[in-house]
Structure formats: C-alpha cells, structure tokens
Amino acid sequence: MAREKSGKKISLQTVERMSLYRKVLEDLHRDGVANVYSHQLAELVRVSPAQLRRDLASFGSFGNISKGYPVYQLILTISRLFGTDTLQNVALIGAGNLGRALLFYRGFEERGFHIAVVFDIDAEKIGRVFAGRRCHHIQDLEAVLPDFGVAMAILACGAQNLQSLVDRLGRAGIRSILNFVPRQIHAVAGMNVENVDFSAKMEKLSFLNRYGTALEFEI
Amino acid sequence: MAREKSGKKISLQTVERMSLYRKVLEDLHRDGVANVYSHQLAELVRVSPAQLRRDLASFGSFGNISKGYPVYQLILTISRLFGTDTLQNVALIGAGNLGRALLFYRGFEERGFHIAVVFDIDAEKIGRVFAGRRCHHIQDLEAVLPDFGVAMAILACGAQNLQSLVDRLGRAGIRSILNFVPRQIHAVAGMNVENVDFSAKMEKLSFLNRYGTALEFEI
DNA sequence: GATGCGCTGTGATTATATTCACAGTAACTC
DNA sequence: GAGTTACTGTGAATATAATCACAGCGCATC
Ligand SMILES: NC(=O)c1ccc[n+]([C@@H]2O[C@H](COP(=O)([O-])OP(=O)(O)OC[C@H]3O[C@@H](n4cnc5c(N)ncnc54)[C@H](O)[C@@H]3O)[C@@H](O)[C@H]2O)c1
Ligand SMILES: NC(=O)c1ccc[n+]([C@@H]2O[C@H](COP(=O)([O-])OP(=O)(O)OC[C@H]3O[C@@H](n4cnc5c(N)ncnc54)[C@H](O)[C@@H]3O)[C@@H](O)[C@H]2O)c1
Numbered sequence: 001m002a003r004e005k006s007g008k009k010i011s012l013q014t015v016e017r018m019s020l021y022r023k024v025l026e027d028l029h030r031d032g033v034a035n036v037y038s039h040q041l042a043e044l045v046r047v048s049p050a051q052l053r054r055d056l057a058s059f060g061s062f063g064n065i066s067k068g069y070p071v072y073q074l075i076l077t078i079s080r081l082f083g084t085d086t087l088q089n090v091a092l093i094g095a096g097n098l099g100r101a102l103l104f105y106r107g108f109e110e111r112g113f114h115i116a117v118v119f120d121i122d123a124e125k126i127g128r129v130f131a132g133r134r135c136h137h138i139q140d141l142e143a144v145l146p147d148f149g150v151a152m153a154i155l156a157c158g159a160q161n162l163q164s165l166v167d168r169l170g171r172a173g174i175r176s177i178l179n180f181v182p183r184q185i186h187a188v189a190g191m192n193v194e195n196v197d198f199s200a201k202m203e204k205l206s207f208l209n210r211y212g213t214a215l216e217f218e219i
Numbered sequence: 220m221a222r223e224k225s226g227k228k229i230s231l232q233t234v235e236r237m238s239l240y241r242k243v244l245e246d247l248h249r250d251g252v253a254n255v256y257s258h259q260l261a262e263l264v265r266v267s268p269a270q271l272r273r274d275l276a277s278f279g280s281f282g283n284i285s286k287g288y289p290v291y292q293l294i295l296t297i298s299r300l301f302g303t304d305t306l307q308n309v310a311l312i313g314a315g316n317l318g319r320a321l322l323f324y325r326g327f328e329e330r331g332f333h334i335a336v337v338f339d340i341d342a343e344k345i346g347r348v349f350a351g352r353r354c355h356h357i358q359d360l361e362a363v364l365p366d367f368g369v370a371m372a373i374l375a376c377g378a379q380n381l382q383s384l385v386d387r388l389g390r391a392g393i394r395s396i397l398n399f400v401p402r403q404i405h406a407v408a409g410m411n412v413e414n415v416d417f418s419a420k421m422e423k424l425s426f427l428n429r430y431g432t433a434l435e436f437e438i
Numbered sequence: 439g440a441t442g443c444g445c446t447g448t449g450a451t452t453a454t455a456t457t458c459a460c461a462g463t464a465a466c467t468c
Numbered sequence: 469g470a471g472t473t474a475c476t477g478t479g480a481a482t483a484t485a486a487t488c489a490c491a492g493c494g495c496a497t498c
Contacts, residue, residue: 004256010430011454011455012423013454013455014455015422015423015426016419016423018422019258019416019418019419019422019423020403020419021478023401023402023403023416023419024403026403027403037474037476038475038476039475044403045403046403046405048456048457050456050457050458050459050478051455051456051457053476053477053478054455054456054457054477054478057476057477057478061476063475063476063477063478064464064475064476065462065463065464065465065474065475065476065477066463066464066466066473066474066475066476067464067465067475068475068476069476071327080389081426082414082422082425082426083425083426083428083429084422084425088425090421097318097319097323097324100316100320101316101317101319101320102417104316105316105317107401107417107418108417108418108421108456110418110423111418111422112425115423142320151428152421152424152428169434175428176422176424176425176427176428177424178417178421178424182242182244182326183242183246184239184242184246184263184264184265186240192424192427192428194420194423194424196352196415196417196420197238197242198321198326198327198397198415199238199326199327199329199330199332200235200238200239200242200305201397201415202309202327202330202332202371202397203234203237203238203301203303203330203331203480204231204234204235204238204413205371205395205396205397205411205413206301206302206303206307206331206332206371207234207300207301207302208395208411209302209370209371209394209395210302211229230484230485232484232485233485251469256444256445256446257445257446258445267486267487269487269488269489270485270486271444272447272448272489273447273448273485273486273487275446275447276446276447276448280446280447282445282446282447283445283446283447283493283494284444284445284446284447284493284494285443285444285446285493285494285496286445286493286494286495287446288446372490433443
C-alpha cells in the first residue's frame, strides 16, 4: 500500500502487527528493558522472528546488530508512523451503553486518541456531561464539529439511516470511521472505515471450536 | 485449515468473510429477497464476485446456476458452519463498564450467543443482577461454570494476573476466549484466543489518514 | 427442440505474504 | 588484532490468497 521514500511498500497487515509490537514494547519499557532481540519480541507477540524483522525493516532499519532493537526508540517510531505521537481528537456518535463505556475508557488516551465531542439524538441525553464531555444534538453536527478539529469518528449509535449519517460525516470533514454498528456501511471517496464486530469474532471462535485449528471438516 | 470431506480447505480469512456474507444475507432476507447472484452479494460486501464464489464453494456447492444463491438456505448453512444454528452459552468475566454494555447488548443473541454467567472480583458487584443474570464471585468459577455448559468466555476484566486467569479458564473447560483486555495473553494447548483492540483499529485508521490507501510514504 | 444468454464452479494464473538461509558485522574474548 | 559468536537485513524460495477466464449448464424464448 504505502511506500517509503526508498520505494519499499508497507502492507496493512504489517501495520496491524505494528500495533501488537508497540503494545508489548510498552510492557517491556515499563519493565525497564532497553533493548530487545527480534526472537524475544517475536516470541512475545507469537510471530516468527523473520516476519518481525521484515515488518520493522519495512519502514526503515532500526536494529542494532548486536544489541537488538532499542525499545523506547521503537515505540516512538511506531507512534510517529501511526501519527499518535501527539494526541488527536475524535468524535463519538451515540452515548448509549457502549458509547458511555468508551467515554469512561482510559485506554484510548494512552494510545493517542481523545474523544473530544459526543453526539446523540435522544433529547434526554443532550446537554448531559459524560466523563467530562457534554453531549450535543446530532443535528448540530456541522455547527459543533469544526470547534474540535476532528478527523475521525466512532459510530456507536442506532442503525437507522446509518449510511446517510456516514455521508454527512464525510461532508463535515471526517476522514475515518470506526464503526460498531453491525450494518455494512459504504465509505465515500477518500474515507476509511473499520468495522468492529464482536459477534463475528465469536463466530470465528465457534468455528475453531468445532473444526479445530486442526483439520478434517465435514458439512 | 479445516478440510471438507471432499478434501477442500477452508481458510480463516474465508471464515471471517463468511460473517460478513451472513450479515448482509440477513438484511436481504428481511427485505424478502429469495435469491441473489454472486455479483450482487459481492457488491454489497465489497468483495470480488470471484472471491465470493470461491468462498462459498469452499464448503460445498450451493448456487443455482441461473437463480443465483438461495438467501435463506445460505444463512442456515453458514450458521451451521459456525455452530450458531442453536444458541450457545458463554461466560463473561468482568461486569464493569464494558461488561455491562455487553450484557445489555441484544446483538449477541441474534447471532447465536447467550451470555449465561457473569463473574467479577468486586464484592460490591457479587450477587447483583445485570440484565437478568446474577453476578458470581470469580473464586467460584470452577463451582459455577459446569452448571452452564459453556465453552467460550469473554474477558472484560482488569489486567492483573490475566494469564493465570486464562490458564484457570482453560482448566475449567473453556476452549475459546474473546479478549477485550489490552494485554497479550497466551492460549494453553487447544485453546483459541481472539483479541479485540479498538485502539489498534484506530491506529490503522490514523495511519491510513496520513499515508492514504494511496501511496508515497515518508518517514 | 434448437439457440442464446448469463450464471456458477473451478483450473490456471497472477499477486501477495511468509519463511528460509546466509552475507555482513558489531561486540566480546584472549 | 585474530578468532568467535550471535545478531540484523534481505535476496531467494516457498506458501498462501486473489483474480482471471472459461467450460458447462439451466432456463427463457421462439
Ligand atoms: N452494547 C454493546 O455491547 C454493543 C456491542 C457491539 C455493537 N454494538 C452496537 O453499537 C451501537 C450502540 O449500542 P448501545 O448498546 O450503546 O445501544 P444503545 O441503544 O444503548 O445506545 C444507542 C445510542 O445511540 C443514540 N442514537 C441513535 N441514533 C442516533 C443518531 N442517528 N445519531 C446520534 N445518536 C443516535 C441513541 O439515542 C442511544 O443513546 C448499536 O448499533 C449496537 O448494535 C453495541
Ligand atoms: N470500557 C471500554 O470501552 C473498553 C474498551 C476496550 C477495552 N477495555 C478493556 O476491558 C476491560 C474492562 O473495561 P471496563 O471499562 O469495563 O473496566 P472497569 O474497571 O469498568 O471494569 C472491570 C471489571 O472487572 C472486574 N475485575 C477485575 N479483575 C477481575 C478478575 N480477576 N476477575 C473478575 N473480575 C475482575 C472489576 O471488578 C470490574 O468490575 C479492561 O481491561 C479494559 O482495558 C474496555
């Protein structure tokens, strides 16, 4: 997908694994580890050493040939790759059970994302404050959004008219959407969408329970 | 991974897409559509028609050559593949903000999963009832679990001693874990783990915002 | 019942991802 | 300062996934 100046490509699968690497690197850093070898890090994230080296090499060369990789340095580099070395504001649509759990979740901030504005459609919720953030009416979207400079939105609302909400978000300058609503939505040009579907993960697990990582599969 | 009697393999990526297919098939079914062509379904899930046909063919042949695929039939077949044609009980560990959102979420039941038991460690929560389910103390895990015949657990608890909790779940007969805790856990032999990490999805989106589905990428 | 159309299922092909395996080298030893 | 060790980065090889492209068929039409 993306390309480094030197011409190397970086695949989305690599980017996904990068999140894992960073997560365990944070743990190592907390434990005071300064350097780590590819085989150690690979072991921790359950990936082959060769793959880890290739992933890291795909955006430049960082390993010291006999000390391994510098933990803190690598954390910073990956954060820059993600653009999360500085906190960025995101919008939340829907302050229901899930939306409020997200508002009280501190894990986002730790990873560089700050839910800065909240919107809902339920009159009962407008004006209320959740974890320090006031809930606005969805009809004020265009009026309120520019105050916060957000490029990403999290959808945790109802399923009705979802696509038109997405289109509207696109027109209002949102470039990426994290979608928790179990409906297929279509990105407008230049917009990125990631769906989160717990049930799908459960289905995968259930499939694995039946047919195993191991083999023979009968209908 | 898995193999059909005829010897065909079915890959995990196919299984993941199968969840998508089923989701839009449900929509079609609700709208009264009886049959659908591969190119229509493919368009709805944003996948190539050839891939869709191959995915479906990978667990047997189901398309009528001139009517396309029978919508309802296909829903049933995919459900059987997942083992979600009958409701299965799952356990929830942790009745915090996220855990309670999951308890009140009806989407699981619609997809064949029923959160049947809840465990927490916080004395204040033990004995309380959330969405009809009583919360048990985690120390009673081994005593209570067998009553419910669960093979899958959802982790929405704190991060302390997580791995030993996982090991304990394994010994208590849990075969699959859906893990919301942002720590790397290691499956015991024969156990399957799926991690849900919202922040990782946000990181991916943020990366895409910076470097685009389009190309040139500079450090 | 012959003709044409447009579908599915799949062999063949191409593209992508992963692993192998090793050249090159920093650090450490004596 | 020569020898040894164990690492990284990466071409080459392999494995896996996606796409192409078409044979073969059911159905509609005449
Ligand atoms: N609760 C969960 O654990 C969970 C899990 C997975 C997916 N989801 C999905 O996430 C979404 C939210 O789930 P929930 O449990 O919080 O539901 P909820 O009913 O508790 O909350 C939905 C909130 O969205 C608001 N809303 C509805 N339409 C809106 C709109 N057009 N604009 C702005 N706000 C709007 C509602 O007023 C409500 O406050 C649902 O689509 C659900 O399917 C929830
Ligand atoms: N809230 C979110 O939106 C969100 C999002 C992503 C991930 N997570 C993760 O999910 C987990 C739960 O999040 P939360 O917001 O519900 O936190 P929370 O603090 O509200 O709830 C955690 C609950 O787990 C219980 N608990 C802790 N240790 C336990 C143990 N060993 N056994 C049983 N119960 C135990 C606590 O008593 C508490 O009730 C956390 O690890 C969090 O990082 C949460």
